[in-house]
Amino acid sequence: MNRxxxxxxxxxxxxxxxxxxxxxxxxxxxxxxxxxxxxxxxxSWEIKHKLNPRKASDARQDPDGDRxxxxxxxxLGANPRDEDTDNDGQDDGDERLTKxxxxxxDTDRDGKVDGDEDYDRDGIANEDEDDASxxxxxxxxxxxxxxxxDEDENELGLKVSRSDSDFDGIPDGNEDADHDGQSNEDxxxxxxxxxxxxxxxxxxxxxxxxxxLGVIGSFDAATGALVVVINAQTEIHVTVTxxxxxxxxxxxxxxVPLRTGSAEGSVDDLQPDRTVVELDRDRRSGALExxxxxxxxx
Numbered sequence: 001m002n003r004x005x006x007x008x009x010x011x012x013x014x015x016x017x018x019x020x021x022x023x024x025x026x027x028x029x030x031x032x033x034x035x036x037x038x039x040x041x042x043x044s045w046e047i048k049h050k051l052n053p054r055k056a057s058d059a060r061q062d063p064d065g066d067r068x069x070x071x072x073x074x075x076l077g078a079n080p081r082d083e084d085t086d087n088d089g090q091d092d093g094d095e096r097l098t099k100x101x102x103x104x105x106d107t108d109r110d111g112k113v114d115g116d117e118d119y120d121r122d123g124i125a126n127e128d129e130d131d132a133s134x135x136x137x138x139x140x141x142x143x144x145x146x147x148x149x150d151e152d153e154n155e156l157g158l159k160v161s162r163s164d165s166d167f168d169g170i171p172d173g174n175e176d177a178d179h180d181g182q183s184n185e186d187x188x189x190x191x192x193x194x195x196x197x198x199x200x201x202x203x204x205x206x207x208x209x210x211x212x213l214g215v216i217g218s219f220d221a222a223t224g225a226l227v228v229v230i231n232a233q234t235e236i237h238v239t240v241t242x243x244x245x246x247x248x249x250x251x252x253x254x255x256v257p258l259r260t261g262s263a264e265g266s267v268d269d270l271q272p273d274r275t276v277v278e279l280d281r282d283r284r285s286g287a288l289e290x291x292x293x294x295x296x297x298x
Contacts, residue, residue, distance in 0.1 A: 041074045049080050067093030078102045084141050087160065089115025089127035089151035098126050115151055127151045147173035147185035156184060168281065169236045174213055176280045176290075183278055212275055212294070219270040226288075228276050238279065238288040240267065245290040249277050269293055 034042045037052075039059035046053040051070060059071040066083035073080040073092065083091045088105035090098070098119035100107040107114050115127030128151075140149035146163035148156070156177040159165040165172050173185035217227035217235060224240040240246075246265035275294035282289055 040071050045074055051080070064092075066091045068096070076102050082141065084150065086114075087141070087143075087150060088113040089125075089154050091130065094126065094130055100126070113154065115154065127154075144172075146171050152184070152187065158184070168286070169230055169234055170213060170279055170281070174278045176278075213278060214276050216270055216272055216274045216276060218272060219267070221267055221270075226270060226291075228279065236279065238281070240270070240288060240291070244288050245280075246270070247290065247292045248295050249292050263295070265293055 034044070035053075036043055037054050037056040039056035041051070041053075041059060043053040045051075046058070049070075051058045060069050062069055062080075064079075064081055064083040068076075068078065068080075070080045072078075073085075076092075078085040078092050083093075085092055085102050086105045088100075090100070092102045095102050095114065098114065098117070100114040100117075100119075105113045108117075115125060117126050118124065119126055120129075140151055142149050143160050144163040146153075148158065150160040153160045153165075153172065156172075157165075158172050158177060163171050163173075174183050177184055178187070214228045214230040214236070217229040219226045219240070224244075226238050226240050228236040228238070230236060246267065246269060248263040248265045248269065270291075270293075276291065277294050278290075278292040279288060280290035280292075281287065
Protein backbone atom coordinates (compact mmCIF):
# COMPACT_ATOMS: atom_id res chain seq x y z
CA MET A 1 0.00 0.00 0.00
CA ASN A 2 1.46 3.37 -1.04
CA ARG A 3 1.18 6.55 0.99
CA UNK A 4 -1.60 7.97 -1.17
CA UNK A 5 -3.76 4.86 -0.74
CA UNK A 6 -3.24 4.84 3.04
CA UNK A 7 -4.25 8.49 3.35
CA UNK A 8 -7.35 7.94 1.23
CA UNK A 9 -8.33 4.96 3.35
CA UNK A 10 -7.88 6.97 6.53
CA UNK A 11 -10.17 9.71 5.28
CA UNK A 12 -12.73 7.13 4.17
CA UNK A 13 -12.90 5.61 7.65
CA UNK A 14 -12.91 9.01 9.29
CA UNK A 15 -15.74 10.16 7.07
CA UNK A 16 -17.85 7.14 7.97
CA UNK A 17 -17.32 7.75 11.67
CA UNK A 18 -18.19 11.44 11.25
CA UNK A 19 -21.36 10.60 9.33
CA UNK A 20 -22.42 8.11 12.03
CA UNK A 21 -21.83 10.71 14.72
CA UNK A 22 -24.02 13.21 12.86
CA UNK A 23 -26.84 10.68 12.59
CA UNK A 24 -26.64 9.82 16.28
CA UNK A 25 -26.72 13.49 17.23
CA UNK A 26 -29.74 14.12 15.05
CA UNK A 27 -31.80 11.20 16.42
CA UNK A 28 -32.92 12.76 19.74
CA UNK A 29 -34.40 15.75 17.91
CA UNK A 30 -36.79 13.52 15.97
CA UNK A 31 -38.25 10.09 16.64
CA UNK A 32 -36.16 9.40 19.73
CA UNK A 33 -37.24 12.64 21.48
CA UNK A 34 -38.53 12.18 25.06
CA UNK A 35 -39.80 15.74 25.55
CA UNK A 36 -41.55 16.87 22.38
CA UNK A 37 -42.65 20.27 23.68
CA UNK A 38 -39.41 20.89 25.58
CA UNK A 39 -41.24 21.84 28.77
CA UNK A 40 -38.94 19.82 31.03
CA UNK A 41 -41.34 16.90 31.46
CA UNK A 42 -40.94 13.63 29.58
CA UNK A 43 -43.59 12.57 27.08
CA SER A 44 -44.21 9.29 28.89
CA TRP A 45 -44.78 11.03 32.24
CA GLU A 46 -47.14 13.57 30.68
CA ILE A 47 -49.15 10.85 28.96
CA LYS A 48 -49.31 8.80 32.17
CA HIS A 49 -50.75 11.75 34.07
CA LYS A 50 -53.10 12.89 31.29
CA LEU A 51 -51.11 15.99 30.34
CA ASN A 52 -50.32 17.12 26.79
CA PRO A 53 -46.79 16.20 25.63
CA ARG A 54 -47.11 18.73 22.82
CA LYS A 55 -48.22 21.67 24.95
CA ALA A 56 -45.43 23.38 26.85
CA SER A 57 -47.74 25.63 28.86
CA ASP A 58 -49.04 22.72 30.97
CA ALA A 59 -45.72 22.75 32.85
CA ARG A 60 -46.99 25.82 34.73
CA GLN A 61 -50.42 24.39 35.52
CA ASP A 62 -51.57 22.88 38.83
CA PRO A 63 -54.53 20.53 38.20
CA ASP A 64 -54.66 19.11 41.73
CA GLY A 65 -54.53 22.51 43.44
CA ASP A 66 -51.68 21.68 45.80
CA ARG A 67 -49.70 24.81 44.94
CA UNK A 68 -47.09 22.86 42.98
CA UNK A 69 -46.76 23.20 39.22
CA UNK A 70 -46.71 20.11 37.04
CA UNK A 71 -43.04 20.70 36.32
CA UNK A 72 -42.19 20.73 40.02
CA UNK A 73 -44.31 17.63 40.60
CA UNK A 74 -42.32 15.94 37.82
CA UNK A 75 -38.96 16.91 39.30
CA LEU A 76 -39.96 15.71 42.78
CA GLY A 77 -41.58 12.50 41.56
CA ALA A 78 -45.03 13.53 42.80
CA ASN A 79 -48.45 12.91 41.27
CA PRO A 80 -49.85 16.03 39.54
CA ARG A 81 -53.37 14.60 39.87
CA ASP A 82 -53.17 13.97 43.63
CA GLU A 83 -52.73 16.84 46.07
CA ASP A 84 -51.29 14.45 48.67
CA THR A 85 -49.05 12.01 46.80
CA ASP A 86 -47.87 10.05 49.85
CA ASN A 87 -51.24 10.15 51.65
CA ASP A 88 -49.85 11.50 54.89
CA GLY A 89 -52.63 14.08 55.26
CA GLN A 90 -50.47 16.97 54.10
CA ASP A 91 -50.71 18.59 50.66
CA ASP A 92 -47.62 18.27 48.45
CA GLY A 93 -47.16 22.04 48.35
CA ASP A 94 -47.25 22.26 52.13
CA GLU A 95 -44.63 19.54 52.45
CA ARG A 96 -42.12 21.86 50.82
CA LEU A 97 -42.73 24.36 53.64
CA THR A 98 -42.20 21.75 56.34
CA LYS A 99 -39.23 20.20 54.53
CA UNK A 100 -40.85 16.76 54.40
CA UNK A 101 -40.90 14.37 51.46
CA UNK A 102 -43.80 14.38 49.03
CA UNK A 103 -43.32 10.66 48.42
CA UNK A 104 -42.57 9.56 51.98
CA UNK A 105 -45.40 9.58 54.52
CA ASP A 106 -43.06 9.47 57.52
CA THR A 107 -39.99 11.43 56.48
CA ASP A 108 -38.14 11.20 59.79
CA ARG A 109 -39.23 7.60 60.43
CA ASP A 110 -40.42 8.30 63.94
CA GLY A 111 -43.65 6.35 63.58
CA LYS A 112 -45.79 9.45 63.05
CA VAL A 113 -46.90 10.49 59.58
CA ASP A 114 -45.76 13.92 58.41
CA GLY A 115 -49.28 15.34 58.50
CA ASP A 116 -49.54 14.68 62.24
CA GLU A 117 -46.21 16.34 63.02
CA ASP A 118 -45.99 19.98 64.11
CA TYR A 119 -43.07 21.47 62.18
CA ASP A 120 -43.37 25.02 63.55
CA ARG A 121 -44.40 23.90 67.06
CA ASP A 122 -47.47 26.11 67.16
CA GLY A 123 -49.77 23.40 68.49
CA ILE A 124 -51.37 22.80 65.08
CA ALA A 125 -50.60 19.66 63.10
CA ASN A 126 -48.96 20.17 59.70
CA GLU A 127 -52.03 18.82 57.92
CA ASP A 128 -54.30 21.36 59.63
CA GLU A 129 -52.17 24.46 59.07
CA ASP A 130 -53.93 25.34 55.81
CA ASP A 131 -57.51 24.66 56.96
CA ALA A 132 -58.18 28.30 57.78
CA SER A 133 -57.12 29.41 54.30
CA UNK A 134 -59.11 26.77 52.41
CA UNK A 135 -62.46 28.05 51.18
CA UNK A 136 -63.54 24.60 50.07
CA UNK A 137 -63.54 21.59 52.38
CA UNK A 138 -63.57 19.24 49.40
CA UNK A 139 -60.08 20.48 48.48
CA UNK A 140 -58.87 17.64 50.72
CA UNK A 141 -58.53 14.11 49.35
CA UNK A 142 -61.26 11.57 50.08
CA UNK A 143 -60.07 8.34 48.49
CA UNK A 144 -62.94 6.14 49.64
CA UNK A 145 -65.70 8.65 48.89
CA UNK A 146 -67.29 8.51 52.35
CA UNK A 147 -67.40 12.33 52.70
CA UNK A 148 -64.66 12.29 55.35
CA UNK A 149 -61.34 13.67 54.16
CA ASP A 150 -58.31 11.40 54.37
CA GLU A 151 -56.61 13.67 56.90
CA ASP A 152 -59.69 13.59 59.16
CA GLU A 153 -59.99 9.82 58.87
CA ASN A 154 -56.43 9.55 60.08
CA GLU A 155 -57.25 11.64 63.14
CA LEU A 156 -60.46 9.71 63.85
CA GLY A 157 -58.77 6.33 63.55
CA LEU A 158 -60.68 5.37 60.40
CA LYS A 159 -59.42 3.74 57.21
CA VAL A 160 -58.73 6.14 54.33
CA SER A 161 -59.32 3.43 51.74
CA ARG A 162 -62.43 1.87 53.28
CA SER A 163 -65.76 3.72 53.41
CA ASP A 164 -67.00 1.52 56.27
CA SER A 165 -63.93 1.07 58.46
CA ASP A 166 -65.57 -1.12 61.11
CA PHE A 167 -67.74 -3.18 58.74
CA ASP A 168 -70.91 -2.34 60.67
CA GLY A 169 -72.91 -1.37 57.58
CA ILE A 170 -72.76 2.35 58.36
CA PRO A 171 -70.60 4.54 56.11
CA ASP A 172 -67.87 6.34 58.05
CA GLY A 173 -69.30 9.69 57.05
CA ASN A 174 -72.55 8.93 58.86
CA GLU A 175 -70.90 7.80 62.09
CA ASP A 176 -69.70 9.99 64.95
CA ALA A 177 -66.26 8.72 65.91
CA ASP A 178 -65.44 11.57 68.27
CA HIS A 179 -68.89 11.56 69.93
CA ASP A 180 -69.38 15.29 69.44
CA GLY A 181 -73.02 14.98 68.44
CA GLN A 182 -72.56 15.37 64.70
CA SER A 183 -71.57 12.96 61.97
CA ASN A 184 -67.94 12.63 60.88
CA GLU A 185 -68.70 14.18 57.49
CA ASP A 186 -70.14 17.27 59.15
CA UNK A 187 -67.26 17.89 61.55
CA UNK A 188 -65.45 20.15 59.10
CA UNK A 189 -68.51 22.06 57.86
CA UNK A 190 -68.46 25.82 58.16
CA UNK A 191 -70.68 28.56 56.78
CA UNK A 192 -67.90 30.01 54.62
CA UNK A 193 -67.35 26.79 52.69
CA UNK A 194 -68.02 27.73 49.06
CA UNK A 195 -68.32 24.05 48.11
CA UNK A 196 -71.05 23.30 50.63
CA UNK A 197 -73.78 24.21 48.19
CA UNK A 198 -77.41 23.26 47.75
CA UNK A 199 -77.68 22.51 44.04
CA UNK A 200 -81.20 21.10 44.23
CA UNK A 201 -82.47 23.90 46.53
CA UNK A 202 -83.93 21.48 49.05
CA UNK A 203 -82.57 23.31 52.07
CA UNK A 204 -79.85 20.72 52.70
CA UNK A 205 -76.18 20.76 51.84
CA UNK A 206 -75.34 18.61 48.82
CA UNK A 207 -73.10 16.58 51.11
CA UNK A 208 -76.04 15.83 53.38
CA UNK A 209 -78.32 14.77 50.55
CA UNK A 210 -76.63 11.39 50.84
CA UNK A 211 -77.50 11.09 54.52
CA UNK A 212 -80.01 8.35 54.11
CA LEU A 213 -78.73 5.31 55.91
CA GLY A 214 -81.83 3.23 55.26
CA VAL A 215 -85.39 2.68 56.48
CA ILE A 216 -86.83 0.99 59.52
CA GLY A 217 -87.76 -2.58 58.72
CA SER A 218 -89.22 -3.40 62.10
CA PHE A 219 -89.15 -2.36 65.75
CA ASP A 220 -90.17 -4.42 68.77
CA ALA A 221 -91.01 -2.04 71.61
CA ALA A 222 -90.94 -4.88 74.15
CA THR A 223 -87.37 -5.97 73.45
CA GLY A 224 -86.03 -2.81 71.79
CA ALA A 225 -84.96 -4.82 68.74
CA LEU A 226 -84.64 -2.49 65.76
CA VAL A 227 -83.97 -3.56 62.21
CA VAL A 228 -82.74 -0.96 59.71
CA VAL A 229 -82.84 -2.00 56.07
CA ILE A 230 -79.91 -0.55 54.11
CA ASN A 231 -80.59 -2.32 50.84
CA ALA A 232 -81.88 -5.64 49.57
CA GLN A 233 -78.76 -7.42 50.82
CA THR A 234 -77.94 -5.52 54.02
CA GLU A 235 -79.72 -5.02 57.31
CA ILE A 236 -78.49 -3.56 60.59
CA HIS A 237 -79.78 -5.09 63.83
CA VAL A 238 -79.45 -2.94 66.95
CA THR A 239 -81.12 -2.65 70.32
CA VAL A 240 -82.82 0.53 71.47
CA THR A 241 -82.50 1.11 75.21
CA UNK A 242 -83.60 3.81 77.62
CA UNK A 243 -80.18 5.41 77.08
CA UNK A 244 -80.62 5.64 73.30
CA UNK A 245 -81.29 9.20 72.16
CA UNK A 246 -83.83 9.50 69.35
CA UNK A 247 -83.75 12.67 67.28
CA UNK A 248 -85.69 14.00 64.32
CA UNK A 249 -83.52 15.76 61.75
CA UNK A 250 -85.31 19.06 61.17
CA UNK A 251 -82.65 20.53 58.86
CA UNK A 252 -84.79 19.88 55.80
CA UNK A 253 -87.05 22.70 56.88
CA UNK A 254 -84.17 25.15 57.15
CA UNK A 255 -83.13 27.50 54.34
CA VAL A 256 -79.43 27.44 55.17
CA PRO A 257 -77.05 24.82 53.78
CA LEU A 258 -75.76 23.65 57.14
CA ARG A 259 -77.44 21.31 59.56
CA THR A 260 -78.85 23.49 62.33
CA GLY A 261 -80.26 21.04 64.82
CA SER A 262 -82.60 18.18 65.62
CA ALA A 263 -85.85 17.81 67.49
CA GLU A 264 -86.31 15.23 70.20
CA GLY A 265 -88.08 12.06 69.15
CA SER A 266 -89.37 8.96 70.92
CA VAL A 267 -89.86 5.24 70.34
CA ASP A 268 -93.25 6.11 68.89
CA ASP A 269 -91.37 7.51 65.89
CA LEU A 270 -89.72 4.16 65.15
CA GLN A 271 -92.30 3.15 62.60
CA PRO A 272 -91.72 0.81 59.64
CA ASP A 273 -90.44 2.54 56.49
CA ARG A 274 -89.38 5.64 58.44
CA THR A 275 -86.13 6.96 56.95
CA VAL A 276 -83.07 6.61 59.18
CA VAL A 277 -80.45 9.30 58.66
CA GLU A 278 -77.80 8.15 61.12
CA LEU A 279 -77.07 5.60 63.80
CA ASP A 280 -74.54 6.47 66.50
CA ARG A 281 -72.97 3.40 68.05
CA ASP A 282 -70.28 3.07 70.68
CA ARG A 283 -67.09 2.02 68.87
CA ARG A 284 -66.08 -0.40 71.61
CA SER A 285 -69.32 -1.98 72.80
CA GLY A 286 -71.42 -1.48 69.69
CA ALA A 287 -74.29 -0.18 71.85
CA LEU A 288 -76.74 2.13 70.10
CA GLU A 289 -76.21 5.57 71.62
CA UNK A 290 -78.41 7.53 69.25
CA UNK A 291 -80.60 7.36 66.18
CA UNK A 292 -81.55 10.23 63.87
CA UNK A 293 -84.69 9.99 61.78
CA UNK A 294 -85.72 12.10 58.83
CA UNK A 295 -88.44 14.67 59.50
CA UNK A 296 -89.98 13.82 56.13
CA UNK A 297 -92.25 10.80 56.25
CA UNK A 298 -91.76 8.22 53.51
